[in-house]
Amino acid sequence: MINLLLNWAILTAAILLAAYLIPGVRVGSIGNAVIAAAVLGIINVFIKPVAMFLSLPFIAITLGLFTFVVNALLFWLASAIAPGFKVKSFWAALLGALVVTVVSYVTGMVLV
Numbered sequence: 001m002i003n004l005l006l007n008w009a010i011l012t013a014a015i016l017l018a019a020y021l022i023p024g025v026r027v028g029s030i031g032n033a034v035i036a037a038a039v040l041g042i043i044n045v046f047i048k049p050v051a052m053f054l055s056l057p058f059i060a061i062t063l064g065l066f067t068f069v070v071n072a073l074l075f076w077l078a079s080a081i082a083p084g085f086k087v088k089s090f091w092a093a094l095l096g097a098l099v100v101t102v103v104s105y106v107t108g109m110v111l112v
Contacts, residue, residue: 006111007104011037014103015085021099024092025079032084039085040078040100048074071097 012033019027027033051070052059058066072090075097079087087093 007108008034008037008041010104010107010111011041011100013107014100015040017103018096018099022092022095024088025096026086026088028084032082036078036082036085039082040075043074043078043081047077068094068098071101075100 012030015033015036016027016030019025019033027036048070051074052067055066055070059070072094076087076090076093079085079093087096
């Protein structure tokens with residue numbers, strides 16, 4: 001339970017950092033970032049495995065680079081669902097997903 005809350009806090013901080021760094025990513029408030037982190041976490045648990053499986057041929061052809069596209073589309077989907085969390089374009093989603101992935105991975109390795 002502690003790990004879940006810690007991962008949720010890390011994801012929230014990563015979304016806030018992405019909103020700060022990427023011009024096309026906006027978060028209305030910290031509460032909206034918490035909701036966006038929950039939505040993105042749920043998407044990563046339930047939709048991402050299916051999306052990765054369905055895009056497996058493209059991932060194999062591009063030697064894994066298509067994974068960035070899948071992450072960007074899921075990040076963009078989270079912005080369509082979560083209130084107060086907006087992503088303006090695919091490129092903003094790609095950069096935002098990259099920031100969130102790197103921050104979550106590095107922070108998770110240090111803290112968890």
